[in-house]
Amino acid sequence: MEKPRSVAELAKLAVVSYEPNIAIRFYFRSADQLLKQARVYKLEHDWERAYILHMKYTNLCLSELPKHPEYKHVENKANVRVMKRNCLEALESMEQMKPVLDNAYNTYIKKIEEAEKLEKATSIANQTTQWQSQQRSVDVSNPSKEWSLQDALKGVAGVGYDDGERTSTTGYPQTKADYPSLSLHNQSDGFVYQPTLGHQQTLIQSPQIPPKILQRPSLPPKIPIDRPRDIISPELPPKIKLDNNEVVHRTGVTTDASTERGEPLRELLLPKGLQSRFLSIANNNTRNKIETCGILAGTLKNNILKITTLIIPKQTGTPDTCTTENEEDLFDIQDKHDLLTFGWIHTHPTQSCFLSSVDLHTHCSYQLMLPEAIAIVCAPAHTPNFGIFRLTDPPGLDVISNCKKTPAFHPHPDLPIYTGADKGGHVSVSDYDFLVLDVRDKK
Numbered sequence: 001m002e003k004p005r006s007v008a009e010l011a012k013l014a015v016v017s018y019e020p021n022i023a024i025r026f027y028f029r030s031a032d033q034l035l036k037q038a039r040v041y042k043l044e045h046d047w048e049r050a051y052i053l054h055m056k057y058t059n060l061c062l063s064e065l066p067k068h069p070e071y072k073h074v075e076n077k078a079n080v081r082v083m084k085r086n087c088l089e090a091l092e093s094m095e096q097m098k099p100v101l102d103n104a105y106n107t108y109i110k111k112i113e114e115a116e117k118l119e120k121a122t123s124i125a126n127q128t129t130q131w132q133s134q135q136r137s138v139d140v141s142n143p144s145k146e147w148s149l150q151d152a153l154k155g156v157a158g159v160g161y162d163d164g165e166r167t168s169t170t171g172y173p174q175t176k177a178d179y180p181s182l183s184l185h186n187q188s189d190g191f192v193y194q195p196t197l198g199h200q201q202t203l204i205q206s207p208q209i210p211p212k213i214l215q216r217p218s219l220p221p222k223i224p225i226d227r228p229r230d231i232i233s234p235e236l237p238p239k240i241k242l243d244n245n246e247v248v249h250r251t252g253v254t255t256d257a258s259t260e261r262g263e264p265l266r267e268l269l270l271p272k273g274l275q276s277r278f279l280s281i282a283n284n285n286t287r288n289k290i291e292t293c294g295i296l297a298g299t300l301k302n303n304i305l306k307i308t309t310l311i312i313p314k315q316t317g318t319p320d321t322c323t324t325e326n327e328e329d330l331f332d333i334q335d336k337h338d339l340l341t342f343g344w345i346h347t348h349p350t351q352s353c354f355l356s357s358v359d360l361h362t363h364c365s366y367q368l369m370l371p372e373a374i375a376i377v378c379a380p381a382h383t384p385n386f387g388i389f390r391l392t393d394p395p396g397l398d399v400i401s402n403c404k405k406t407p408a409f410h411p412h413p414d415l416p417i418y419t420g421a422d423k424g425g426h427v428s429v430s431d432y433d434f435l436v437l438d439v440r441d442k443k
Helices: 007-012 024-043 047-067 074-141 274-281 283-287 327-336 357-369 396-401
Strands: 165-167 239-241 247-249 267-271 293-301 304-312 315-317 322-324 340-347 374-378 386-391 418-420 427-430 435-438
Touching (some): 007 074, 047 074, 274 340, 274 374
Antiparallel strands (some): 293 304
């Protein structure tokens, strides 16, 4: 289970910007894509992703696009009105999700704090137990005895004794100490003689009894409160109960793929038969050396992007270019079928499999709308004859979005501007059915 993020952390992930060189109509479509994805995540109760995309939508529509040089043009007033109306929906959704996000985050933090307290208490208990074990070991190997003068004087020369024998100052054992009396009685004449100073008799005083030594147990070592910790945060259970007892299942399907700047890329499913089906549709143009293009559209579910529909729009083509016409009709078709735009596909009947400078500018508008957007090139007369590409980010997306040159063929800096999308690891080819919508004029 992923660590819940606070509302403040989610807000940092919702930063968006615009490039004045990109036509505002592409940003209108990008905003529409953001809102559609946000609605899906909200329905799936994927609150974090829903919150981020709703905030991205409001930031783009209310803060960034008003700075665009085309924002106040008359032809854009209708789109601006739609965006402002949708912003009310986005703001309301964010208000509804905020308490849920706060509850999940606070619950997680509380669990972390409880884990830290438990870890600290366990550490103290373990150290105390270890110390007590060491003390018991010392007590068994050297048991304490009751203090006695006899034991204290044991081994003191002339006073103590060993093994029941008394020892004189000369080192010879004696059975009885022969100390002279202070007054001597002469048995021959009956006179009592007092000792003289000349004898210089030394009086031996017994040593004082030392005080009893209290054997107090030493305290266990103190554990600093602010010691370094290496605490492993416990994982949250797979379900989070909300205040209204609603059980929320998180949709956490992700890939290890990311952009060059480290932003994660969602998995994009591509139908296995897409290439052959598209080439069969473009066959007449390919034989006449005219490019053909199609739009890759699909759905979002459980954080997986799935291409479900190939749209062949009205278009004009040359041996080196292909341009869609009546884009508003194309947008209406996608809105009618509730489809998201995941990229485009086109043929190179006379060229090899690569992205030309014109292709790079075309794909830039798709990838600005969706980081996972792909460009597929089919070059049936060359090897390899099929490629899936995306702009690098950075430097490719920045270089192309800031390029002010005309759409005609022109050189770009010698940098890795695009790369194989399959190398990023977010494109998966699967065998499933898909729909083809050919809306070209039938002749």
